[in-house]
Amino acid sequence: MIILKTPAEIAIMRKNGALLASVLDAVCAKVAPGTSTATLDRLAEDLIKQAGAQPAFKGYSGYPATLCTSINEEIVHGIPAEEHILNDGDIISLDIGLVKNGFYSDMATTVPVGEISPAAERLLSVTRESLWRGIKQVKIGNRLSDISHTIGSYVESEGFFVVKEYVGHGVGRSLHEDPQIPNYGPPGHGPRLQVGMVFAIEPMVKTDPDPTRVLDDGWTVVTARGGLAAHFEHTVALTETGVDVLTIRR
Ligand code: MF3
Ligand code: CO
Numbered sequence: 001m002i003i004l005k006t007p008a009e010i011a012i013m014r015k016n017g018a019l020l021a022s023v024l025d026a027v028c029a030k031v032a033p034g035t036s037t038a039t040l041d042r043l044a045e046d047l048i049k050q051a052g053a054q055p056a057f058k059g060y061s062g063y064p065a066t067l068c069t070s071i072n073e074e075i076v077h078g079i080p081a082e083e084h085i086l087n088d089g090d091i092i093s094l095d096i097g098l099v100k101n102g103f104y105s106d107m108a109t110t111v112p113v114g115e116i117s118p119a120a121e122r123l124l125s126v127t128r129e130s131l132w133r134g135i136k137q138v139k140i141g142n143r144l145s146d147i148s149h150t151i152g153s154y155v156e157s158e159g160f161f162v163v164k165e166y167v168g169h170g171v172g173r174s175l176h177e178d179p180q181i182p183n184y185g186p187p188g189h190g191p192r193l194q195v196g197m198v199f200a201i202e203p204m205v206k207t208d209p210d211p212t213r214v215l216d217d218g219w220t221v222v223t224a225r226g227g228l229a230a231h232f233e234h235t236v237a238l239t240e241t242g243v244d245v246l247t248i249r250r
Helices: 007-029 037-050 118-136 144-157
Strands: 067-071 074-076 091-100 103-112 168-170 177-181 198-201 204-206 212-214 221-223 229-231 234-239 242-245
Touching (some): 007 103, 007 234, 037 091, 091 229, 103 118, 118 204, 118 229
Antiparallel strands (some): 168 198, 204 229
């Protein structure tokens, strides 16, 4: 069941989203060769708590951190660690969530560490663009799978591959609500989009077609053959005036 949010609830989520975006910006500013992912995680947790919010992921199904930090062939759910030091030429996906006043907010981005290869640059720009193309499908008259189809067909047209094992989701008083939002599939299926729906849309894109694998830590999802992966995510609401990207600085 998709839980519709009232304008007042969306207003809370908009504030939370702006806060989350500002925290992620501050974390991104610290990304540099020589920095550990644990340092980034501490900064994220401190900033979230200073703002009177709580990290959304820490403790979720036993996840131990505020951020997910996924480097190069790591797709999602990489666990921050002192021994994970960023190197020039890496790409790092930073996934972050918070809860405040009863509502969750969820977002992710992938950024370069120093100078990266043209192929990695293209992976980042195609993945970011696929998210924004998906967001543009959040409108009255569309069905849920129009979002999925738009993301997947664009990614494939650029010669990359979407991750099929993990999906976007509804978000609100829980981090994960209905519906699931795959990043592929045919258009014109699923529920009709309605005012009050709030989604976390999150394309995960890889340079190779192989399935994914989870490392022995039980969390870190990687590409099977070491191809690069990127992940971008926004929390968005469908309002009377159209789609509103909530996880953005205002
Ligand atoms: N953005 C991810 C998601 O929506 C983060 C989940 S990490 C977890 O699923 F630790 F919370 F599971
Ligand atoms: Co999410």
